[in-house]
Amino acid sequence: MNYRLLIQYDGTRYDGWQRQGNTEKTIQGKIEEVLKRMTGQETELFGAGRTDAGVHALGQVANFHWQEERSPEEILRYLNEYLPEDIGIRKVEKAGDRFHSRLNAKGKCYRYRIQTGSVKNVFERRQIYPFGAALDLKAMERAGELLKGKRDFRGYSSLKRSKKSTVRELQEIRFREKDGEIWIDYYGDGFLYNMVRILTGTLIEVGSHQRTAESVRDALISGDRQDAGFTAPARGLTLVEVYF
Amino acid sequence: MNYRLLIQYDGTRYDGWQRQGNTEKTIQGKIEEVLKRMTGQETELFGAGRTDAGVHALGQVANFHWQEERSPEEILRYLNEYLPEDIGIRKVEKAGDRFHSRLNAKGKCYRYRIQTGSVKNVFERRQIYPFGAALDLKAMERAGELLKGKRDFRGYSSLKRSKKSTVRELQEIRFREKDGEIWIDYYGDGFLYNMVRILTGTLIEVGSHQRTAESVRDALISGDRQDAGFTAPARGLTLVEVYF
Numbered sequence: 001m002n003y004r005l006l007i008q009y010d011g012t013r014y015d016g017w018q019r020q021g022n023t024e025k026t027i028q029g030k031i032e033e034v035l036k037r038m039t040g041q042e043t044e045l046f047g048a049g050r051t052d053a054g055v056h057a058l059g060q061v062a063n064f065h066w067q068e069e070r071s072p073e074e075i076l077r078y079l080n081e082y083l084p085e086d087i088g089i090r091k092v093e094k095a096g097d098r099f100h101s102r103l104n105a106k107g108k109c110y111r112y113r114i115q116t117g118s119v120k121n122v123f124e125r126r127q128i129y130p131f132g133a134a135l136d137l138k139a140m141e142r143a144g145e146l147l148k149g150k151r152d153f154r155g156y157s158s159l160k161r162s163k164k165s166t167v168r169e170l171q172e173i174r175f176r177e178k179d180g181e182i183w184i185d186y187y188g189d190g191f192l193y194n195m196v197r198i199l200t201g202t203l204i205e206v207g208s209h210q211r212t213a214e215s216v217r218d219a220l221i222s223g224d225r226q227d228a229g230f231t232a233p234a235r236g237l238t239l240v241e242v243y244f
Numbered sequence: 245m246n247y248r249l250l251i252q253y254d255g256t257r258y259d260g261w262q263r264q265g266n267t268e269k270t271i272q273g274k275i276e277e278v279l280k281r282m283t284g285q286e287t288e289l290f291g292a293g294r295t296d297a298g299v300h301a302l303g304q305v306a307n308f309h310w311q312e313e314r315s316p317e318e319i320l321r322y323l324n325e326y327l328p329e330d331i332g333i334r335k336v337e338k339a340g341d342r343f344h345s346r347l348n349a350k351g352k353c354y355r356y357r358i359q360t361g362s363v364k365n366v367f368e369r370r371q372i373y374p375f376g377a378a379l380d381l382k383a384m385e386r387a388g389e390l391l392k393g394k395r396d397f398r399g400y401s402s403l404k405r406s407k408k409s410t411v412r413e414l415q416e417i418r419f420r421e422k423d424g425e426i427w428i429d430y431y432g433d434g435f436l437y438n439m440v441r442i443l444t445g446t447l448i449e450v451g452s453h454q455r456t457a458e459s460v461r462d463a464l465i466s467g468d469r470q471d472a473g474f475t476a477p478a479r480g481l482t483l484v485e486v487y488f
Binding site for chain 1: 252253254300320321324325329330331332333334335362363364365366367368369370371374376
């Protein structure tokens, strides 16, 4: 039986989604631990997006296979009882045998929140980058237009050299200004390692007039990480939704 | 010059609002520290509500007097820069000389959030009591009706014997059910020590059929703490607004 989970987490305390050797402090590792506790069997969890250390999720999707059948309600209750407080399961469903969270994902939405005013949001502070200065949203929107489309985003990633394709389609970038914050929502068919954080760092440099809106094309043309901006901190980033 | 602050805080790490001797870990103490840093002068801050250890605020109000004049914008910026991340100033205004946050407060609204479903709210977990079982909202609403009004709430407080009046007017109790939570909003002209938490504990006992709705009158009649329910945990409680 193939089960599909919808997962929320506050990534602050974790070394990211993906289990790594002995590191116990990953989201994947924590959930697998509780699944093992429930049935006594090793379970491998497949996540749709490998979020970095410190990155959050509102709608991560993952799946796992079990021989024995359990009701989704039972799994939901068990997981939420034994998982730490900063990992929550929103939904458990039975999925078709061939469903695979990562391979079947058609797209994702990531959100980056930047505090631009001097008023802090105390309760959501872990999900907001406290930039603390005004940004020129119009310039950022112009730059966003230049980043959209199907392009080679190698310059906007921290990937080591590899033969895999670094072409992705950035379908939409939506900007919103509210309560002393700027929210940037990125919709794409896939994202390279650190891509959203580097795109955001570059857009912040545009918004604070450290570079022109047009200059965001440089890293697209050269494919050189040096031509893009800084890597915005993990804390402001949230995986909002995975599309299938 | 008399300045009025609108304050938000996550009370998790603090020993409550009120400065106590050597305790550095109070909200009042933290803000006074930064005010002193700004002018070099000792400043006493008067808060409208003395929230307990672990209790939060969305709209605490406080005021302080300074000889020298500073612009509200400057004070706002300075405070938010030097205060810890879990204390935020929403607004700074000049107030009339005679304004006093506590003495002039006409009423307050406190909110208590109870998680009743098995789905967790990961991002707001510090502001929610993870009760984790269903509650009979109808019974709680019936009990709420019996608690409303101008009454002696001594039985619903952790006060030591004192000659001060323990009569308060509980003007309204509003219940809401949303996303696996019950929210209880209490509106009153004033609240005794632990009163909202004991009212909530008692209502939770009603909602889980450990006692009848009618039994909430017992502690009103006897004035005996023993006749009321348990003290619900601080973490679920937030001071939402102060009315003047």
